[in-house]
Amino acid sequence: MSDLSNATPTGTYRLQLGRDGFGFAEAGELAPYLASLGVSHVYLPPILQAAPGSTHGYDVTDHSRISAELGGEDGFRAMVASFHAVGLRVLLDIVPNHMAVPSPTSLSPAVDSVVREGPASPYARWFDVDWAAGDGKLVLPGEGTPNYRRFFDISGLIGLRQEDRTVFEQTHELVLRLVSEGLVNGLRIDHPDGLADPRGYLDELAMGSGGVWTVVEKITTGAETLPVDWHCAGTTGYDSLGMVGGLFVDPEGEKPLTETYLSFTGGVVDFAGVEYAARRYVLDQGLRPELERLQDVLARAMPDRRPERLENALTELLAAMPVYRTYVVPGEDAPPEAVAVLEDAARWARSRLPAETHDDLDAVVALALGRGDPPSPEFVVRFQQTSAPVAARGVEDTAFYRWSRLISLNEVGGDPGHLAVSPDRFHAHCVRLARDWPGTMTTLSTHDTKRGEDVRARLAVLAEMPGPWTRAVNRWHYRAAPPGLPGAARPPIEPDLEYMLWQTLAGAWPVTGERLSEFLSKAMREAKTSTSWADCDPVYEEAVLGYARRILADDELITDLTGFVSLLEPYARVNSLGQKLVQLTMPGVPDVYQGCELTGLSLVDPDNRRPVDYEQRRARLARMDDGGAPQDLDDEKLLVTARVLRLLRAWPDVSAAAYRPVRASGHAAEHVVAFGRGPRLVAVATRLPVGLERRGGWRDTRMEVGGGAWRDVLTGRLWQGSRLRLGDVLGSLPVALLQLDNGSDGSSRE
Known part of the structure; x- marks a missing residue:
């Protein structure tokens, strides 16, 4: 193979480390298989020292060490040597936005120092802490309301201040050393929207890394695109995931699927209303500390206005934001895109506010755009750092579990209210990528997707078969009614969750009781309607799980379900292979999530992080390389994946081709x-x-x-x-x- 140390990848393969003893040594053993598959880069999760028992690595505790649990620096170097021996290079996921708060079993030198010494700690500048709210102390989980910026609403993760050059240098020293030594050849940046200044951060990173290929986990929504002044190759691919998936959904199914959904659940036709209610919920509940801190900044910036009116205007503006955040930099003119976003949000917010507060809303918008008199740089930054978690927690982690018309569309960056993507719209997306972001990443599955790509491919068939689906789901509902209740009675499960359950069974079948229970537990807590992570209702949860167990124990119902899935499978095969080929060959660098070179019927994490049977994959690939014909869909998908990845690696100019x-x-x-x-x-x-x-x-x-x-x-x-x-x-x-x-x-x- 040619030297790939400074090249844009031709194809990446994402591995998950840390589960079931899978560390650097085990990853290194995959080198021959991954090279044979055709990828150029192995895509690793965060590898810095994380909290004990971490299965993902995003809870970093020490930026100066490579994870001992994964194998330490010696193990990392040995793994990279195995990759280099077969021509593979490394793409590394890094976490600049936050790190773990210490617990009795988790030591973090930086956070521990701040806990002991408060503002006097040499690490105090690392963290975004409201010292006045904690009387000069860092208020840890369980000791009161957290007085630090968190990652979303997770009190165990504390925000880092990468806008401080010293913090950047100290938290990136090890990673940049690995880059300079040629051990890491590309970077994936986790959650840049949490940073005070994403553009400034990426400029610093490019300077420190020598401009190594870098992609960002930026979630775009609607017509939003990646800011053109960001120093990166593109996104991690959620924008293309939605485009590719929607291409295989029939728009003619929208009316009958909507009618079935409304009839079954008694829900609403408009997802936008569900989204707004979910955003308000997280603002009033999980993100209350962040909102109150932002309100304090606002009140200080506008002392002559009534605080309660400002608070109402601010809350409604955050709830109406159509994207994760704007990109306004204090001291600079607001970009036109930011102005348009905030004006759009203000129109929606104005419709929900009394007329006498409209002037307050306009003042808040002006302040968020850096146009306040006087301006408030802190408000400009903190507003953006608050709107992003409102979108993530309110939409993806709440509303997507409350509205289940067709759950294959309920994906990161997606809009379940829009059923399909036309070929013309898809082509326009690809033309734009080829022109503006030819080195961006494309993907169909990640460690954060709600459902595996082949689950979504199977569910897409429902839009072409709404009649059989409607009859089947109603049949199953009546069959599963609890004993002693009339057939039309509601089971002990919320209608939307029940409708999601039947789609989950149809999309992921066969699924074990353990996997289904794990999914349902997460789904109902994420919906936050009858139970939640913060306020668990064990009686309701057990009723739901008991309902699911009765379904799986009903042989007649399962026979019916299996027959329906068999009806879908020939068409699901077409969708699975079609979306895979499109994703691999469209503009950008294709990523294959671990195991998804075969059919992947996984559900939301941790289900999608289960161990992968690589021996089976090696054997299948070797048999077809020896001339054997594909025997099933798994073989066909592996064939498509390997043949395309190998061609891209042999012909790297394809990524830049028109x-x-x-x-x-x-x-x-x-x-x-x-x-x-x-x-x-x-x-x-x-x-x-x-x-x-x-x-x-x-x-x-x-x-x-x-x-x-x-x-x-x-x-x-x-x-x-x-x-x-x-x-x-x-x-x-x-x-x-x-x-x-x-x-x-x-x-x-x-």
Whole structure:
């Protein structure tokens, strides 16, 4: 392989360390398999010393040491040597926004010092602490209301002040040393929206790392895009995840699915209202300390205004924010995008406020844009650091568990209120990425996705089969009614959660009782309607879990469920392979989440962090490399993944190649999405397979690819001509990756 030390990755593979004894040594043993799969970089979670027993590494306790539990620095170096031996390089996830608060079993030199010495500690500048609120002390969890900025509403994680150059240098010294030594060749930045100045942080990081390839976990929503002045290659891919997933959902299913959802749950048609209520809930509950601190800053900035009116205006403005945050830097003119965001939020907030407070709202907006008289730099920064957790906790971790019309859409950065993505919208997204962010990451699954990519692919079929789904879910509901109750009676589970439960069973089947109980426990606590993490109702929770156990013990119901899933599976196969090919070949650097080169029917964490059977994957890949034909969907998905990743690694210029939509004509043209990467590569995927079957297949549908001989990278078959029949090209697989091969002899397919 060529030297990849300073190159943009061609493909990454995310590993999870820390669970079930899986550390550096075990990761290093995967080097031959990952090289054979075709990736260029192994994508690691945070590796710095974390809290004892950490299974994810985001709770860092010591920035000066590599995790002893994972194998320490010697183990890390040995693992990297194994990767280098087969041409692999390392992408490292780092956590600049926060670290762990110490507990009796968790020592953190920096935080411990601040606990003992307060503002006099040499580490006091590291943390965003309201010393006055704690009488000069750091108030720890269990000792009162936390007086420090937290990561979201998690009191066990304390915010870091990376805007202070000394803090940046001290917390990044080890990581930047690993970069300078060539042991780390790319960086993934966790939650940049928590930082006081993301742009300034990325500038510092680029300077310290020599401009190593860096992506940021920036969640964009709606039409929002990554700020153009950020010194990075792009995002970690949630924007593309939503685009790719929506491409395989039938917009014609929106009306019948909505009707079924409303009939089953008695819920509301408008997700926006659910989102607003959830945002208000987290502001009034979990994020109350952050809101009160922000209100204090606001009151000091505007002493002549009535505090209660300012507080109402501020709360409504935060609840109405359409994105995570703006990017206003004190002392600079607010970017036009920030002005538009806050004006949009103000319009919504104004509709919920009495007329006499509108002037107060306008004053708050002006202050947030840095236009106050006098300005308040602290308010500008703290407003942005508060709006981000409101979005994350209010929308993704609350509203997404309260509104379950089609749960495959309830993903990070997504909008469940919009069912589908048209091919034209998808193509526009790809054209923009190729132009502005060609080195961005793309993904379908991460350690934070609510459901695995193949669960979502199966659930997407429901939009094409709303009738059978409606009949099935009503049948199961009546069958599962508790003994002694009439068939139409409600079970002891909230309607939205029950509707989510049936979709979960259909999407992830087969699923064990343990996995299902773990999912339901998290789902009902995240919804925060009948129980929550902070205020648990064990009676309700046991009733829900008992209901789930009765379902799994009902042989007749399970036989019915299994039959319904079998009905979905042929179409789910098309969606799984289609979305995988699209994600791997669209503009950007494709990431494969651990294990997802095979079918991944995982649920929200920790379910999606379970151990992966790599021996099975090695054996399957070796068999197909020896000429064996794919035997099942797992083989087919592995084939697509490996063949594409290997081509990208051998032909790294693809990532920078021009993107062009490829059009089809004929009666089934709407059932294909195709695009070219430069003049020599065309990706083809089937979409909406149920509708295609109802149309009688491809028949006369053709695709314009340009003259020459085209070899399918996936099957090896050769096609000649400029207008290829899709029925031929997609005869054995519902996807194809055509590479121009003008020097070959091919059979004509005109």
